[in-house]
Amino acid sequence: MTDLFTPNRRRLLTLAAGAAAAPFAPAVLRAQEPGRVVMSTWGGDYAKLLTQNIEEPLLKPKGIEVVQDAGTEPTRVAKSIAQRRLPRGSVDVICVQAPAAYDLEDSGLLEPLDESKVPNLKYVQPTFATPYSIPHIYSPQVIAYSPERVKTPPKTFDEMAAYGSKVGILDNSYIWVAMAAALKQQGDPGKIAEVKGTLEKLIKAGARAYTSTEAFAPAIKSGEIDVGLVWHARVLFWTKGGVEMAASFPAEGCLTYVSSMCVLKNAPNKAAAFAYINAALDPRAQRGFADSMGYHPTITNAALEGDVAKRLALPEGAKLLPAPYPQLSAVRDDMNDWWRRLLDRR
Amino acid sequence: MATRRPEGLTASLLIGPATLVVMLSLVLPLALLARYSLNKYDRRTFMIDAFTPENYLRFVTDPFYTGVLWTTFSIAIVTTLLCLILGFPIAYKLARSQTRWKSIGVLLIILPLFIGSTVRALGWMGVLGRGGIIDAAYGALGGSGISLLYTSFAVGIGILSINLPYMILTLQSVIEGIDARLEEAADSLGADPPRRFWHVVLPLALPGIGTGGILVFILAMNAYATPFLLGGARFQMMAPMLYREFAVNNNWPFAAAIAFILMLTTLSLTAVSGLLVQRRYKAQ
CATH class of the missing domain: 3.40.190.10 (Periplasmic binding protein-like II)
Incomplete structure (x- = not known):
């Protein structure tokens, strides 16, 4: 018992470290949305690049496991609409072209987004910003x-x-x-x-x-x-x-052309969904897509360099x-x- | 005797599982599709529960859609007849052949079936398209460029190449079942080859012609990849149109109605031709 109250150097250091980390606690907690996020996406190269540029390097370290539900856009949209009345759907994030994102919002299916949920939204180029989706690439x-x-x-x-x-x-x-x-x-x-x-x-x-x-x-x-x-x-x-x-x-x-990502209102794991689309707006992920697919970054803080910059220059x-x-x-x-x-x- | 299981029960037990599988995997989805076809399409909510014939009426009253059905039917009939005309001699030759080349011949017929129809359509694109084999040959002969791609000819030849093996294999097995001695008997009675063909071989091969014809006709009516790739955007057939309504426009009720119209057309035409063949066969 007495040992508990005996201050020693190690214990003090541990306490100090804990105190220092305290202000970051919400961020740490938010960064560790555990579990699984279901990503409704096109198959093929796009899906592969999501894994290479977003899921493996940015989400896996946070303990987020991603399951891709690949298919054509209209089929996936139909599925989301069909599940609209379920309190918990099967998809967290849906990748669609911007016109389809508008339709989903018009049907009342999308979770509103803001910087408190997706901090990287503040870097999005105003031309492409919407309150219901993130522009992933354009x-x-x-x-x-x-x-x-x-x-x-x-x-x-x-x-x-x-x-x-x-x-x-x-x-x-x-x-x-x-x-x-x-x-x-x-x-x-x-x-x-x-x-x-x-x-x-x-x-x-x-x-x-x-x-x-x-x-x-x-x-x-x-x-x-x-x-x-x-x-x-x-x-x-x-x-x-x-x-x-x-x-x-x-x-x-x-x-x-804008490829959007949206969070569905009945997403089973919203915290992880926000983490996903926040990671999609990370400069590293954006540069990866520009390099391999030739699509432009939608954020202001992902300046391209070298050969990619030359190829994609407007x-x-x-x-x-x-x-x-x-x-x-x-x-x-x-x-x-x-x-x-x-x-x-x- | 009392312990013997009634025959009817054994039969039911044996066909029970298969019937159950068919019920679950075919009849139920079809029933669901039939229900969808009576619903209304709505862009926002995707489908509104209703009980309206308007999707069917929209199809049958619009010359555009009936025109697509007519194109599909024409292509299917033409390719079926060509399959028959081109396939019969090959099937006959194979069936009557006794040499070791027979198995090689059969293998050559089966081989194309190992390759998917999409891959073969892409092959035809390379043959028929601008800069393709025919274009190059035509250019070498002094022509000024020719593209046969995206025409009904391209679709016809694509479907023909896919369906021909089915026709040949069906006919071959039926012709093999015709006793060769019957033809010899006809010969010995003085029938010349055309007469022998018309009065002996053809009537006996009729069930095979019926089966093969129905098989390739159904395949042609429902062709998807070939008209999509070789016909292009300006050539319309039922299956690609159905797919577009279902998967691009997301109009499931109308797509379901198109599916039923295509299915019912194919089934009724098949039934009619089956009856005709049967009647002719009995008359012989």
Whole structure:
């Protein structure tokens, strides 16, 4: 008993260390959200890079085990909607494109985010910030062209559209082409339905529509097409793979692809979910994605260096715009139906 | 005798487990799908419980959708007939062959089935696309570039190449069951080869033609990867359209209705052709 009250050097040091750590206790506790976080994500490279850049180096040391639920975006969104009435769903964090994040928020499925939950939010570039999701990575929409056959790179949507039958459109992102047309011709990317005529003209002129993104590069290579709107990251990826391709940034501005992460309201482990998306905004993780996938960091404190910085450099004065999510959401179903009928050649 | 188990009971016990598996894995999901097809789609809540025929009506009253069904049907019929015309001689030759080349021949027919349809469609892309083998050959002959990709021809040839082995193998086994002496008898009675074929071989092979035809017709009606990859965005068939409604637009009620329309069309056409073959067979 007496021993307990006998001060000695070691005991004093232990007490002092404990006292010194006390102010950090909440942070330490928060940093050690134990257990499992279920990450609903696309499969393939993106999932692999999440493991390499976020889960292994940043979350594992904190004792957070990550389980990936990989699948296509609409399927995963459908699952989340189907589980909306359950008090505890099966997914903590969901990775979706920014328009789908808007839809999820619109359906009332997302947990509001702020700096007390996700401290790294303070570094997010204001253009991409939303109160319901974090922008994980982004890539501007650029005019990809063949430098061999296109001597004067098109500088606007209209200059690109003038290539007629030599324009390539990715079927699954045709609506982004419509928004780019609306930005140039209507001065507002939200006036999507107003540019139906422009797309119709383009298709009638013989513009090609590709069902798989991968078909774009061979089409440029073989001379089937000369130009087309794609994500900058794609151009970098294909150029790295040896395809002769260059990017021109439209003068009217670039609509931007943003890959978002959101926490669901019925996430079983919210603390770990916040820790996950906070780690996704860590400069190390952001640089990792820029290096391997060619997507730009969404935070202000992850300046790129060396070769990556050179490859991803945006031209002076490049205007980046997030898509007009509410307008996009309002017209999407009708536009999809209209687009299918337009493409049908019978 | 009293201890002998009734035959009916033994039979039920034997087919019971299989029936249960089919019930659980096929009938239940189908029943669920049928229920979904009567619901309403809503972007926010995904599906609203309802009991409405509007998804079916939307399909049958819209020329766009019925047109897609018609394209699918035409492609399926054309490829089935081509499978039959191209497959019969090969199957006959294989069935009547007695040499050691027979097993090699059968192996050559089976070999393509080892490769998935997606991989084979990608192969066809390399053959038919711009800069592909045909384009290069055409260019070498002085042509100015030709791309057969993203046409109904590309889809037709893709489906044909996938379905042909099924037809050949089905026909081969049926032709092998036809006694060769019957043909010899026809010969000895003075029938020339075409007459022998029309009056002896063909009628006896009819059940095989029916089975093979139904098999490849169903496969063609439901083809997904081939029309998706070789037909491109501008060529529409049922299975890719169904998938798009289900997995891209997330409109499960409409996708479920499309699934049922495709299934019922295929089933009724199959049943009709089965009846026709049966009637013809009995008439012989």
